[in-house]
Amino acid sequence: MGDGEYYLVDTNVLFDVVRLVLTVNPLFETVLRNPRDIEAIQQIAMSVINKINKRWIASFAFLSRECRRGNCFITEFTQRIELPRVFVKLLLGGDLPIRRGGGSLFNEVEGLTKGWFSIVESLFGIGVLGMDYSDYEVAREIVRVYEVCGSGSLVKVLNNAMDVLLVATALNRGYNFVTTDKRLVCGLVNQVVTGLTQVPRGGVCLANARLGIGGRALSTRVYLIHEQCGSLRCTGRERWC
């Protein structure tokens, strides 16, 4: 990981960073309000620890070091489709209160997405990658690889079309791909993703993505941030081909 490297970041990695900060809030408030109440602090600390996923810590540690020179990006698909999807999920899950009389639900979700992304853009320096036809061509080539494997494989790859587009964009641009999606990485193992290794530290697994298209050999690195890193295995059933 040196200078001049670019990263295409999956949405969930960004959400992990916020998950960590949101989850510790009760502990933060208890420490501020009652700094001498050790028993209360211990009690809240235990409840916070039980809620924390160690992947969130690894995501924070990874992005805080790597996304620092305007070298991290999300795609416009992520911005315009994945982020609204997360906010709709929050609304339906009851995590986001619905404000009656505040305009349409669509406007609410759109407003949240815009607000969230403008903070991400201005404070993290994370940019948006517009996608062009060459990205789609690479994605089509990935799908062709799975067509050869049979109809079951094709269905699996198409069911994950949005994620495949992300991998294709990273390959096409030569950007490192950062994700928490083990299902995606293991799905692509053997055909597109190879050499999944367990980095001994950092909660991050490293792999290579490679694809030949029209005489070009595309390759990039895949960083999979996952709580199982260190002992992560992809089973035969998880592979799409």
Next chain:
Amino acid sequence: MPQSVIEGLMEGVGEDEFRRLVLALYDVLMGTYEGLYDLIKGFDEDLSRGVSVNVDEYYREVVGIIRNMHVDTYYIIIKLNEALSQHPELLKVLPRTAPTQSLDAVNKMFGAMAGVLFRLACGLEEPRRGALILLAESYLDLAVDKPLDAIVLTLASIALARGRRDVAAELLRRVGVDLEGIINFACGAVELAKFLEEHGIHSIPE
């Protein structure tokens, strides 16, 4: 944990070789802890006395302590694994660890402490903000098993708190950390969390 407690825990565990290895592992970890404690204390004293600090020397010392710990623990753990494969019955008599004392729980505790420090730091002015963020980052590094970075960041945090930005910058350069970058990132994360909290969102489901 004092050595007597470790010895007590190991009482009744068969095989002298195994017991000796566990105590040796404890010695290595205690030696590392003491070495790092002395180093950090010495560094802080040097800075507070205003004497010139040789960053190279401190960095080399940290690298040495961490490398020795890795080499020694690696050797002992290989031997422990050999002993366990020959005497699997020892696993049954080893003292059980409570879930709250597992390595996972300890790492999550470091993560929680880092999160609290980020929230606290981002409400402060420089240099306290930077010093606290570096300390929080060092907890994150401990949580993800990067002890060298963690110790260097702790030293840089002390340097910032003592008003020695030059020393902090020199240390951070050794581990490839950009101070402004990590401050912006941490406070960006806090801003983002506050934005969601203002909209009534207190958690994001997986």
